[in-house]
Amino acid sequence: MTSETQHNYWGYTTGPGIPTVYSLTDSGSIRVLWALEELVGQNVLETYNLKSFERSKTTKAAPDAMKEGFRLGKSPILTVSPVNAPDEPPTPFVESRLVLQFLADHYANGLWDPITPQDQARDTFFQEFAGTTLSTLTSLTLTMDVIPEATPWPLKPLLKLLFVPLMSVFKGKLVGPFEFLEDALSDEKPWFGGSRLGLADFCMVFPLDTCVARKYFDAAKYPNVNKWHKTVHELPAYQRAVAKMGEYNGIKA
Structure with a gap:
């Protein structure tokens, strides 16, 4: 069995660079896309990369190509490399709530922090x-x-x-x-x-x-x-x- 690269863990001392989101049509990735668009709209994130995929016309399943981002190929997937090493193999983040928390921790600059x-x-x-x-x-x-x-x-x-x-x-x-x-x-x-x-x-x-x-x-x-x-x-x-x-x-x- 091959070893699995640790995911959902940012193990770098430098911050993350431009994120890439793998989005599937008609899926829960709307949560992450909305959050990313809020960050861009509020000028706390310059941009992000989008890889959009369509569901199968017959089975409605995600295409195998989504496994490029994470081996299970389930939307949404967010991948990111260190800001000072953009060619470093990207770290995948999966599960919507955890992806959103990562965006809040590393990009939002307190934008979504509760007041009390x-x-x-x-x-x-x-x-x-x-x-x-x-x-x-x-x-x-x-x-x-x-x-x-x-x-x-x-x-x-x-x-x-x-x-x-x-x-x-x-x-x-x-x-x-x-x-x-x-x-x-x-x-x-x-x-x-x-x-x-x-x-x-x-x-x-x-x-x-x-x-x-x-x-x-x-x-x-x-x-x-x-x-x-x-x-x-x-x-x-x-x-x-x-x-x-x-x-x-x-x-x-």
Whole structure:
């Protein structure tokens, strides 16, 4: 067995250089692309490199070419070499939350730092909540939803009989998390990161985008969450991220 280069660890005394992000269409890389566009828009990062990949038309899987960035080939992947040694083999960073933390630690210059200890605890909690509770329930609901859609005739009606009730059950399980998120937002704390945009907001956007696009989310029942979602979608950095992804939730650049 060959040895594996350590990933998600910055082992250099000098800082990282220009990052490269491996992005897959219609995927969770929207979180990292949005964060990078915020850094560029706020002039704390000059630029970044983008390697964009399309899903298979039949299987919707990522192409093997993404394994260039990291052996598992799962989006998003961020790679970077030391700023003073750009030809050094790049270090890969994977898993969205850890990639976002790396960007905050090495590029953001405090841009997303919570203002108070309470906001710090809140931001950390909602990062975890987005990646576990909300993402898990969203993924399970989506699975029950898309399997009948992808099944050819004549099996489609049968699978709909099996999966539509299951999808409704999982959709119902999203109500509790939505209510919890609704109560967490207010005029004083309009962001999941607290009084200003934080890492939790980047983490939250993908599962909530999915729920809104698939109509699992009733905007009338959750006005605070709906306001947050609309605010995010109106941000120029978010809009640039969607355009650079190429295709996202039915939107094609």
